[in-house]
Amino acid sequence: MRTHSCAFLSRARRRARGTASVEAAVALPFFILVLSGVWFVRDRQIAIQTVENQARSCAWQYSANNCMKVPAGCETVLLAPGTAPHAATRVDDALNDAKSSVLSGGDSKGVIEKVATEMLGPVIDELFGHFVDASTRRGVTRPGILGGGQTVVGGRYHLACNLRPSKPADVVSDAWNRIVHF
Numbered sequence: 001m002r003t004h005s006c007a008f009l010s011r012a013r014r015r016a017r018g019t020a021s022v023e024a025a026v027a028l029p030f031f032i033l034v035l036s037g038v039w040f041v042r043d044r045q046i047a048i049q050t051v052e053n054q055a056r057s058c059a060w061q062y063s064a065n066n067c068m069k070v071p072a073g074c075e076t077v078l079l080a081p082g083t084a085p086h087a088a089t090r091v092d093d094a095l096n097d098a099k100s101s102v103l104s105g106g107d108s109k110g111v112i113e114k115v116a117t118e119m120l121g122p123v124i125d126e127l128f129g130h131f132v133d134a135s136t137r138r139g140v141t142r143p144g145i146l147g148g149g150q151t152v153v154g155g156r157y158h159l160a161c162n163l164r165p166s167k168p169a170d171v172v173s174d175a176w177n178r179i180v181h182f
Helices: 002-064 087-103 111-128 168-180
Strands: 078-082 131-141 150-160
Touching (some): 002 078, 002 131, 002 150
Antiparallel strands (some): 131 150
16 A cells, blocks of 8 residues: 555646646746846836936036036037027917917917016016026947847936126126017
């Protein structure tokens, strides 16, 4: 009776080893795929954080220089300074929007408010309207098991430029010149 149970246990062990081998052969590629995916997501998030930090840092340094000089180490970052559009363009746009609204059966409520806002806006923009858009990109290598190649991630940051030191008379003169296009 003992020999019969030993033979039964021996066959059961062999079947279990065979089953475990098949499970390992099926599960191992799956776990490699999951692990590769986790590493790729980690590398991608680190790259995103890096480019966003670089864009933010360069925008702040560029702003501190009154948006005049590209800081050292920011040569690969696209720093695009800009200003708000001129008053005449903004007033014309507000009047054209009101005209289109009336012609399409709408009302012209708020036209005076829009025009006044568009005329005062450039004065305020002259005081606070200089800005910089910083943007940068970086490639992340995708593992071969996930298709290979490169994935490009980008970072952007928008920041107002620090104004150059000026006297109150200069600020008023600059705002007036901006309104009348001198």
